[in-house]
Structures are given as structure tokens and as C-alpha cells.
Amino acid sequence: MSLVSDTQDLINDSGVFWPAQQIHDALNDSMLEVWQELELHLGTATATTAPGDEFITIPITILTPKSITIGDRERYITSRILIERYNHEWKTSSLGDPQHWVVYDSETLMPFPRPNLAYIVVIRGVLYPTEEITGGNLDIAEDNKIKESIIWRASATLAEHTRPDLVQVWSHEAARAIREADKKLGRNLFGKYIKRIRPASRINVAHQGDVAFGRSLGTRTFV
Numbered sequence: 001m002s003l004v005s006d007t008q009d010l011i012n013d014s015g016v017f018w019p020a021q022q023i024h025d026a027l028n029d030s031m032l033e034v035w036q037e038l039e040l041h042l043g044t045a046t047a048t049t050a051p052g053d054e055f056i057t058i059p060i061t062i063l064t065p066k067s068i069t070i071g072d073r074e075r076y077i078t079s080r081i082l083i084e085r086y087n088h089e090w091k092t093s094s095l096g097d098p099q100h101w102v103v104y105d106s107e108t109l110m111p112f113p114r115p116n117l118a119y120i121v122v123i124r125g126v127l128y129p130t131e132e133i134t135g136g137n138l139d140i141a142e143d144n145k146i147k148e149s150i151i152w153r154a155s156a157t158l159a160e161h162t163r164p165d166l167v168q169v170w171s172h173e174a175a176r177a178i179r180e181a182d183k184k185l186g187r188n189l190f191g192k193y194i195k196r197i198r199p200a201s202r203i204n205v206a207h208q209g210d211v212a213f214g215r216s217l218g219t220r221t222f223v
Contacts, residue, residue: 002139003027003147010155016162020135023158027133030154034146035126036064037178038185043127049115052095056109056121065109065125068101074124077101083112145184149177 007023035041045059058065068075078100083090086100090112098111098119109123131140140147152174159166 003133003151004138006147007151007154007158010151011158016159018158023154024133024135026154026157027150030150030157031129031133031140032063033153034150034178035129038146038182039064039066039126040146041127041129042066042124044122044124047121047123049098049111049117049119049121051116051118052114054110054114055104056111058103058107058109059123061127062123062125063128065101065103065123067124068098068109069122069124070098070119075099075101077103080110087112143181143184145177145181149174149181152177 004020004023004027007027008018008020011018011023043061045061047056047059049056065077067077075098080102083100083102087093093113095116096113097117098113098115100112102110102112104110129140131137133140152170156167156170156174159170
């Protein structure tokens with residue numbers, strides 16, 4: 001089984017048959033969303049600023065920047081709203097050592113203040129997937145829970161215009177799979193999820209974790 005075949009089976013069971021290329025595109029888009037949500041495969045890349053640069057191009061290997069390091073100083077990504085609150089005249093401020101960074105769009109970072117010197121910038125963030133779903137590559141080498149979340153999310157996207165009655169159910173399934181994948185990765189296990197423990201009983205799988213709902217299609221096992 002593979003990402004493509006599992007998605008095709010789920011979509012076909014709903015009574016709608018999609019061409020392979022549309023399924024590939026939906027899976028690739030879903031992969032990008034899951035990568036960002038789970039912050040998978042963090043890495044770094046470098047860029048160089050010039051004096052007065054208003055924008056910095058994000059290196060092509062970085063999908064979502066998380067922090068910027070210049071020398072021994074690491075700065076986390078902020079927003080234009082917070083910069084506006086910090087300095088109402090930030091757009092016309094003089095050049096200086098960039099202290100704040102904003103993701104302007106999918107390809108561009110905006111420093112504040114604009115750099116007064118040439119700086120070597122180390123950008124840390126979520127890396128783009130190294131694999132892409134194509135006619136010759138129908139699967140990826142990832143944990144099954146991650147693959148399951150990709151399948152549900154891609155299926156929900158495809159169903160938006162053909163089976164809107166299933167979109168909410170499949171979106172809930174995608175969210176559940178994301179949470180389970182996050183737990184499996186061992187992150188935020190106690191800070192992010194509330195364990196429901198019945199008094200005077202032992203902890204077991206049935207009484208901990210997240211509440212599943214809307215699963216009217218029954219249990220489906222992928223990959």
C-alpha cells in the first residue's frame with residue numbers, strides 16, 4: 001500500500017473517482033501543511049544581507065522560517081503588527097542591526113531595522129520535503145501516523161467540491177492523526193494533551209488522550 005493507493009481507495013469508496021494527477025497534487029499540498037504543523041525536519045540555511053536591504057530572500061530549502069541567527073544572537077520570527085506596536089515609525093526608521101524579522105510572504109523575509117552592514121544570516125526552520133509524489137514515486141519514507149494525516153487531509157481537500165458532506169469528518173480525522181503523530185514524536189506529551197483518568201482505575205488507552213468524534217465511516221487502517 002502507498003499514499004496514493006490509500007487515498008484513491010478512500011476517495012473511490014465515497015463514490016467519486018479522481019485522476020491520478022489531482023491526487024498527487026493534493027497529497028503534495030497536504031505534505032507541506034503537515035510538515036509545517038508538526039515542524040518536521042528542522043534545518044538551517046544561510047543568506048547574506050546588504051546595507052539598506054528591505055527584503056531578504058528565503059533560501060529554497062526552507063519551507064517555514066522559525067528563527068534568525070546573526071553571530072551569536074538568535075531572533076525568533078515576529079509579526080508586522082507587533083513591530084508596529086513597538087515602533088509606529090518603523091517603516092522610516094534609520095538603518096541598524098536587524099533585531100526583528102517578519103515573514104513577508106512565502107519567499108521573503110523583512111528585517112527591522114533595515115541592515116546597516118552586510119550580515120551573514122543563518123535561517124533555521126522547517127525544511128521542504130525531500131520527496132514528492134509523482135507517477136514514479138507513490139509513497140514517502142515517513143512514520144505511518146504522519147502518512148495517515150497526509151491521506152486524510154488530502155482526501156478532505158479533494159472532497160470539498162464533490163462530497164462536502166464528508167469534508168468535516170475527514171478534516172477531523174486528519175486533526176486526530178496529527179495529534180497522534182505529535183504524541184508519537186514525543187513532543188508536548190503532557191503540556192498539550194489532557195489525560196482523562198477515571199478515579200480509582202488504572203490508566204489505559206481507553207481513558208487517556210483525545211476524544212474522537214464524527215467517525216461515521218468506521219475505522220480505517222492505512223499503510
